Amino acid sequence: MSSNLAIAMHVAKKELRVQIGYRNKFIADVLSHVIGIVPILLITLALSGSSLNDIDGITRANALFVFLGYAAFMAFGFGTPIMIYTGMAWGISEELQTGTIERNFLAPVSRHTIVAGIGIYYACLYAFHVTTLMILAFFLFPSTAEIPVGNLAVAGTAALGLIALSAGLGLSSAAMFLMIRDGSLFLLFVHRPFMILSGAIFLIELLPGPLKLIALVNPVAYGVDAFRWAFSGHGTLEDPWLEVGIVWAGALVAAIVGVIVLGRVIRRQSRTGELSRI
Amino acid sequence: MIEVKNLRKEFKQNRADAGLLRMLFGRVPSETVTALEDVTFNVEEGEFYSLLGRNGAGKTTTIKVICTLLLADSGTVTVGGHDVERESSSVRAMLGVSIRGERSVYWRLSGRQNLAYFGRLYDVKGAALRNRIEEIGEIVGLSERLDDYVERYSMGMKQRLAIGCALIHRPRVLLLDEPTIGLDAASARDFRDFISHELRARENVTILYTTHYMHEAEEMSDRIGIVNHGRIVAEGTPSKIIGMVPGNSVVTIDAKNAVNIDLSTLSALDSIERVHAESLDSGSSKIRIEAVVGTEVPVADVVHRLTSLGAEIGNLSVSRPTLEDAFLRLTAD
């Protein structure tokens, strides 16, 4: 039997083909992160008080701060309309509606592998978002061009850690989707809080006390901070490599929890018949 | 090959007719539907076994349990000796399944991409997969259309593709839930021929089948199980099932010069239950001869006697009880 990874990659490739089939949505998925950053940058400019043809140093520093935070958060997955559900749950919601998820579950491969395969497609999409934003940064903020290799390693592992964290949470969000057949709650209760409490677009220091505490147990915050440190030299939380470790630890926990939760939900729904309603 | 023992499955269904407020804030009233009461049957290796039953009888539920999509409340199911709950992966590897055909393929992919995708999930790959896809294209008659998006297929073509996906890994056991639904008469016939000549004669595939087309079941099945309200209420070869209901073979003859014939000479023949004649306006007679249940009217003898008594035989028709008659009787409430 082929390895689980090979099967998951195969599922991911299928997902890419299917998504390309929905052409307009696919184009939005691929490009909207670039459009998404425009209002955030404009708000930053406006709040910093510079005009567009006369940007001062402080504004530039603020804009870079926000840009890097946003780019890092893209790794966690927020750049596209799909994020209403977080990637995997989106894929699953579509397959539930079309009826193909049942057909997939008839194959002699682990059902987690099928779900994870859908997740790989989205992970690649997020990696693409981060990469393209960093290419954009190269032109917008020429200073990011001369970065030591060690810093790049921090940025890379931080971004990959955030993607892994997103995939782990994706398993739980897929499970949640199966249970309530709606992903918007996930957006409301998980994704937005993760965004606001991550320091992606403003300093965690600026949050009210209790929220600051919550933000400090959010692994995404450390990933964002490490990523930003790598390109700007400014970090606010811990040593960058320690931060990378925290992100990966979070990713591991999320993956374990996700595997267990999804397994339970699938089993439960095999009993109630909800899994095979079509 | 497939052993189903004392299978039981209940579903809890929320009632849809509760008031809106109650549905929002109260406990939603639900009722328990017993889909499978107690189902037991075996399908031998190489056998073709059909489950027949009315809508909601429990056929699809049974198939879903066998193919591991659904967990039963109690009872055991094994396929090739593997338990469906404990060794579900081995079971799935042996099975080719088609349930709700056209919904089970990706409409945004081509036929070929669907076959390639599902083939790979069953560990068929490389050149073997490519060859198999061509073969399947031939088998299900989609060779010309393999590179079209499934979206553009007709319903029957989608159904055929779904069957193709079920066959891609040469499964030893096939579970086919109403596979010929939506197929035109010619395609359905081709499909049945393929099942009998290729799958059964050459590859000795075991098949569990459901259909609402009685002639299909009668033509192809080694054995039939009639499911009613979640139980197998009758089981056996098609002729055994047909024989289970009272109903007899009847011969009807239009004859001239038969008005004065003494019908008791016919009743005296073996295995004739009843003879009845009526005169038609045209001057000829319509003679109706019923056989004793489970036997046939000795047509040659009857004709011989009638002609030797001077009658001229016109039309002659034979009718036997059908599987449909038996089905209706066995599943009547």
Ligand SMILES: Nc1ncnc2c1ncn2[C@@H]1O[C@H](COP(=O)(O)OP(=O)(O)OP(=O)(O)O)[C@@H](O)[C@H]1O
């Ligand atoms: N997922 C489900 N949830 C709740 N009830 C279900 C579910 N699936 C089936 N049932 C119920 O179980 C019973 C048996 O359904 P099943 O689909 O097995 O019938 P069937 O014999 O396949 O009928 P048909 O000929 O219409 O396909 C029905 O009463 C149905 O309402």
Ligand SMILES: [Mg+2]
């Ligand atoms: Mg059915």
